[in-house]
Amino acid sequence: MTAFASIAAFETALATLPQADDQARAAATARQGQLTKPPGSLGRLEDIAIFLAGWQGIERPRIERGRAVIFAGNHGVTARGVSAFPADVTVQMVANFAAGGAAINALAAAAGLELAVVPLDLDQPTADFTAAPAMTVEECLSALSAGAEAVGDADLLVLGEMGIGNSTAAAALAAASFGGEPALWVGPGTGLDARGVRRKAEVVTEGLALHREHLTSAFEILRRLGGREIAGMAGAVLAARHRRIPVVLDGFIGTAAVAPLASANPAIVAHCLSGHCSAEPGHVLLLARLGLEPILSLNMRLGEASGAAVAAQIIRAAIAAHNGMATFAEAGIAGA
Ligand SMILES: Cc1cc2ncn([C@H]3O[C@H](COP(=O)(O)O)[C@@H](O)[C@H]3O)c2cc1C
Ligand SMILES: O=C(O)c1cccnc1
Numbered sequence: 527m528t529a530f531a532s533i534a535a536f537e538t539a540l541a542t543l544p545q546a547d548d549q550a551r552a553a554a555t556a557r558q559g560q561l562t563k564p565p566g567s568l569g570r571l572e573d574i575a576i577f578l579a580g581w582q583g584i585e586r587p588r589i590e591r592g593r594a595v596i597f598a599g600n601h602g603v604t605a606r607g608v609s610a611f612p613a614d615v616t617v618q619m620v621a622n623f624a625a626g627g628a629a630i631n632a633l634a635a636a637a638g639l640e641l642a643v644v645p646l647d648l649d650q651p652t653a654d655f656t657a658a659p660a661m662t663v664e665e666c667l668s669a670l671s672a673g674a675e676a677v678g679d680a681d682l683l684v685l686g687e688m689g690i691g692n693s694t695a696a697a698a699l700a701a702a703s704f705g706g707e708p709a710l711w712v713g714p715g716t717g718l719d720a721r722g723v724r725r726k727a728e729v730v731t732e733g734l735a736l737h738r739e740h741l742t743s744a745f746e747i748l749r750r751l752g753g754r755e756i757a758g759m760a761g762a763v764l765a766a767r768h769r770r771i772p773v774v775l776d777g778f779i780g781t782a783a784v785a786p787l788a789s790a791n792p793a794i795v796a797h798c799l800s801g802h803c804s805a806e807p808g809h810v811l812l813l814a815r816l817g818l819e820p821i822l823s824l825n826m827r828l829g830e831a832s833g834a835a836v837a838a839q840i841i842r843a844a845i846a847a848h849n850g851m852a853t854f855a856e857a858g859i860a861g862a
Contacts, residue, residue: 529675545796562854597646598689603694609693610715638838655698683772702786766797778827792816801833
């Protein structure tokens with residue numbers, strides 16, 4: 527069965543988001559208050575443990591099936607010279623993922639995450655969005671569905687992407703979803719110089735102008751300006767929500783995939799953690815618009831779920847403290 531068989535199915539899924547389990551959240555919050563530490567002293571680690579308890583629906587959350595999924599897609603807009611690297615690198619990096627040689631192979635292993643790579647029609651780049659919608663309705667639904675199907679039975683889902691040119695698509699998605707000049711949302715990506723970044727802003731401006739009258743729904747924004755790997759991440763975020771699986775978002779591109787969904791229903795990010803704030807300048811703005819506070823800020827700007835995978839180690843630390851510590855009663859220590 528196709529997860530998102532029609533635009534209506536996608537829109538219904540986005541309009542009917544389940545909430546976290548309040549009882550499990552309350553139980554985890556109570557437990558944090560009994561652990562042998564001054565209340566609140568583990569800071570954000572406490573919040574992360576309670577967040578996971580709510581979405582997993584258990585007082586003591588766990589990561590037994592932590593899964594990183596990397597979606598890959600090719601972009602027609604690369605013809606406009608918007609990346610420092612050639613489009614061929616996308617398929618070459620997918621081979622590198624399979625061979626185990628990419629950053630995400632090392633970082634997923636370090637974080638104890640299984641890694642799945644989902645290449646989406648790499649021989650068929652999306653259309654250049656300055657000339658036509660990036661995807662047809664069928665192509666976009668198919669990429670969204672591929673995302674949903676990749677979620678599986680994970681208990682923590684870490685999402686990432688590979689697609690040369692996709693920081694341009696991401697800037698267009700952010701601008702279409704939240705407004706603001708394209709110059710605010712573009713950045714060097716893989717390493718453009720200042721002149722390249724200016725051209726990238728012009729390309730985004732052209733794309734927004736071409737599609738302006740149609741950028742009125744999450745689906746049309748994704749379809750016209752996004753890419754297959756971006757729609758794959760969006761579909762995975764939405765499907766994970768319906769299975770109450772917590773998600774860790776990666777950098778600028780992985781976060782921009784959620785922007786169109788959030789423009790239609792801001793509650794979509796409630797089951798998402800931001801793994802890190804990337805060095806791509808638009809990311810900090812995007813996180814502010816989504817109301818997400820990144821776990822890490824390491825000046826990373828790679829993508830591939832690399833920052834989210836590093837953050838998964840912090841999430842494991844939050845769970846270890848939450849589940850492993852003694853309570854005041856167990857340790858026979860006087861409370862405050
Ligand atoms: C070798 C290599 C590995 C990568 N892994 C992720 N990206 C990242 O760079 C791309 C986005 O930047 P832009 O929009 O400038 O093309 C995406 O593929 C992203 O995942 C890579 C880029 C390169 C060159
Ligand atoms: O923030 C990111 O995800 C990013 C930044 C630059 C290039 N690729 C990815």
